[in-house]
Amino acid sequence: MPIGKMKKHKEMLQHPVLRPHLPETHWFTDSRTSRMLNTYSSVFIKPNHGSGGSGIIRVKRLKKGYEVRRGSRRKIVRFRFVLKAIKSYQKTRHMYLVQRGLRLAKYHGSIFDTRIYLQKPGRKWVISGAAARVAAPHKYVTNYHKGGHAASLYRVLFSLFKHNRTKADAYYRRISELSVIIAKTINQRYPIRELGVDIAIDKKGRIWIIEANSHPGHMLFTQLSDPTMINTIMGNKRLIWK
Incomplete structure (x- = not known):
């Protein structure tokens, strides 16, 4: 069984050199995801076990509401419906993480x-x-x-x-x-x-x-x-x- 993303993240978090380079990452919960959406302009929700970019959901803040996107599928929703939109793209048998989104070069x-x-x-x-x-x-x-x-x-x-x-x-x-x-x-x-x-x-x-x-x-x-x-x-x- 591959090592889950959270286990590896927690190991890296213990190292003082690596810690400053790790974006905020937690287990996906409603309250934590809501807080991170209020803090960051985007977040990524990832299956704990997964590779190749499959199953990754991006939530991005817009001027009015949020874009919830998985692959080519997307929804534009207000904040109060954002968790429902995320869950509509999740697979129930998977555990998910929520990670701070980054504005990449x-x-x-x-x-x-x-x-x-x-x-x-x-x-x-x-x-x-x-x-x-x-x-x-x-x-x-x-x-x-x-x-x-x-x-x-x-x-x-x-x-x-x-x-x-x-x-x-x-x-x-x-x-x-x-x-x-x-x-x-x-x-x-x-x-x-x-x-x-x-x-x-x-x-x-x-x-x-x-x-x-x-x-x-x-x-x-x-x-x-x-x-x-x-x-x-x-x-x-x-x-x-x-």
Whole structure:
């Protein structure tokens, strides 16, 4: 059974380096969700067990009311009906989290985040792959299975910071450092050998840890023109599972 999102979030929350990079996240309840909607301009409601961006609901504050959206389905409702609209998109057998929404930075007009693929083929965690995940037009998730596509992470950072190589290098290093800390932290509690870490940058340049996936997919890396990362991932998989 994959490790639930909340368990991994709680492990990361214990680490003083990771804590400032974690968006507010709680179990979904009516009262907590209402409070967060009053605090933030958007929230995301996610299944505790789920991957590929499936089942994610976004609630966004509008000038009048709220937009509740799951995939291509959407409703515009007043605040007093927002919880009812959310629940109409939830699956009753799933437990859900509510997480602060972020105003993500964009690349060529689409939001993006980063996927860092970590593996432990021996005694140490290594970063086998690092890519930007660029959302399909008008999508609010970047996942490969929801139309997101891979781009060179360094190229995206270089563009984001207006060709400032020093800044792009610093962000690449920081994202890499945080990813390794995340893998080590979760691994202290759970016997994992692979981890996919999703890290975002908001419009103000702040780094956020969205989540960590204990059964990461690798198809994103097949989209990169350079096959080095996917070859490294597959090579390490053979070492891990032999």
